Amino acid sequence: MSTARPLQPDVPAASPAPPSPGPAASGVQVERVSKSYRRGQRVLSDVDLHIRAGETFGIIGPNGAGKTTLFGCMLGLLWPDAGSVRVAGLPPDHLQVRRLTGYLPERLTFDAGLTARQLLAFHHALAERPSRERPQEVEALLTQVGLDKAVWDRDTRKFSRGMLQRLGLAQALVGQPRFLFLDEPTLGIDPEGVLHLRALLRDIKSRGVTVIINSHDLAQLEKVCDRVAFFRAGRVEALEDLGSPSSTLTRHALVVRWAGPQPLTPEQLATVTREVGATLLDTAEDSLRFSVEDDWGASRLLGALLQAGLPVASASREEGRLERFFQRPGDRTP
Numbered sequence: 001m002s003t004a005r006p007l008q009p010d011v012p013a014a015s016p017a018p019p020s021p022g023p024a025a026s027g028v029q030v031e032r033v034s035k036s037y038r039r040g041q042r043v044l045s046d047v048d049l050h051i052r053a054g055e056t057f058g059i060i061g062p063n064g065a066g067k068t069t070l071f072g073c074m075l076g077l078l079w080p081d082a083g084s085v086r087v088a089g090l091p092p093d094h095l096q097v098r099r100l101t102g103y104l105p106e107r108l109t110f111d112a113g114l115t116a117r118q119l120l121a122f123h124h125a126l127a128e129r130p131s132r133e134r135p136q137e138v139e140a141l142l143t144q145v146g147l148d149k150a151v152w153d154r155d156t157r158k159f160s161r162g163m164l165q166r167l168g169l170a171q172a173l174v175g176q177p178r179f180l181f182l183d184e185p186t187l188g189i190d191p192e193g194v195l196h197l198r199a200l201l202r203d204i205k206s207r208g209v210t211v212i213i214n215s216h217d218l219a220q221l222e223k224v225c226d227r228v229a230f231f232r233a234g235r236v237e238a239l240e241d242l243g244s245p246s247s248t249l250t251r252h253a254l255v256v257r258w259a260g261p262q263p264l265t266p267e268q269l270a271t272v273t274r275e276v277g278a279t280l281l282d283t284a285e286d287s288l289r290f291s292v293e294d295d296w297g298a299s300r301l302l303g304a305l306l307q308a309g310l311p312v313a314s315a316s317r318e319e320g321r322l323e324r325f326f327q328r329p330g331d332r333t334p
């Protein structure tokens with residue numbers, strides 16, 4: 001393929017050793033990246049992104065927005081027409097970076113005829129992990145991704161899509177990566193598997209791994225990501241820090257419903273909200289949507305609303321916040 005990149009040598013001959021990846025050169029830096037497959041049809045336009053070391057970063061957007069193409073550029077599998085990508089301060093196709101990178105592709109193809117255990121052992125060898133630790137590490141990985149022991153020695157051609165997905169994840173983790181790229185990781189996985197994956201991602205994050213997820217599964221992304229970039233027509237249209245209290249998609253958006261008529265005037269509501277340090281984001285016929293700093297802030301707000309005379313019937317954390325990005329700009333609430 002004309003767009004495929006030649007591999008960078010591990011250590012270029014007769015040149016100084018490349019800088020070692022480390023905290024000073026951490027994260028994934030995408031600078032003014034543009035990419036076309038055909039002349040005049042830009043798939044990526046001047047994309048700027050800095051994914052911080054250790055964060056879990058989500059990429060969302062409509063079909064054809066350029067998400068997979070960006071993934072290809074960040075993995076060093078595609079060559080941008082302009083701009084640059086650095087992973088831990090190095091080009092993404094540098095062998096040193098490849099050693100630090102795990103990748104779960106959307107379309108999984110495994111060597112035919114191998115069992116799950118054989119396949120992982122093969123990748124364990126490719127990743128140059130110590131051979132004497134191979135049997136234990138392979139079994140630990142198969143356990144970690146929740147693949148039933150009964151199928152470890154079964155031909156992977158007989159695997160369901162969800163089983164293949166778990167095996168693909170184990171293969172992505174085999175080299176103990178510092179950067180983990182997951183393309184549609186929940187595809188074909190049953191609800192139990194999704195819960196398992198979420199716990200696994202938390203564990204991976206606690207070990208300082210940078211995780212980049214391309215997915216249409218907004219509910220899952222909302223639960224696991226620190227930040228999310230919304231792509232449209234090859235550009236980053238919005239970048240949201242899900243943990244920031246100032247985010248309109250804050251993790252602590254609270255929807256309050258009441259019973260009977262709403263007795264508070266807009267001025268009274270504004271005063272109560274301000275006094276407890278909350279923000280009123282949205283008013284609907286039967287509900288109010290607030291941004292609060294944390295659980296304690298939610299509790300203070302509910303107490304104040306009750307005291308002011310609002311007959312609160314229910315209060316819940318808002319789900320489905322990322323869906324707002326897919327609404328037309330005019331339809332969006334603040």
Ligand SMILES: Nc1ncnc2c1ncn2[C@@H]1O[C@H](COP(=O)(O)OP(=O)(O)OP(=O)(O)O)[C@@H](O)[C@H]1O
Nearest residue numbers: 037038043061062063064065066067068069070231
């Ligand atoms: N190898 C290719 N050759 C030519 N055009 C391509 C190639 N790969 C992708 N495209 C085109 O580039 C555009 C962006 O595709 P890309 O797969 O990056 O989008 P995406 O956001 O990942 O979409 P989806 O959510 O459907 O996976 C699309 O118009 C697609 O048809």
